[in-house]
Amino acid sequence: MKSKTEYLWFETPKRRDLVNITGRVEKIVAESGVREGFCLVSAMHITAGVWVNDEEPGLKQDFMEMLERLAPVADYKHHRTGEDNGDAHLKRTLTGYQAMLPVTKGKLDLGPWEQVFYAEFDGQRRKRVVVKVLGV
DSSP states (O other): OEEEEEEEEEOOSSSSEEEEOHHHHHHHHHHHTOSEEEEEEEEOSTTEEEEEEEOOHHHHHHHHHHHHHHSOSOOOGGGGGTOOOHHHHHHHHHHOSEEEEEEETTEEOOOTTEEEEEEESSOSSOEEEEEEEEEO
């Protein structure tokens, strides 16, 4: 069994953002030497997630607007801790924090329109994503 672990670092200029990381993940898979296996992409912060969908501006805007409707900026009980990011925690919960992606014939095996995104909900500070490739 082969494995490779790398970390992608982010510091988004906006508090909320979607960053397409597909190319970076594909490069890690290629460098891993894994021909058949899996690639785990996991946000390592509780206010960020991983989203797999289409690279289409309208869809990305619709997604962020949907999350805002479901978890709007509001006065959450979490804010009693001195934080102001209760909505970011909830948005991450709705998005999910990781994706397990197939590796086939040495390549990330995504559907025709699928792309991998780092979803940031409380940005403007340094955060990371772990990419772990396992297989033969």
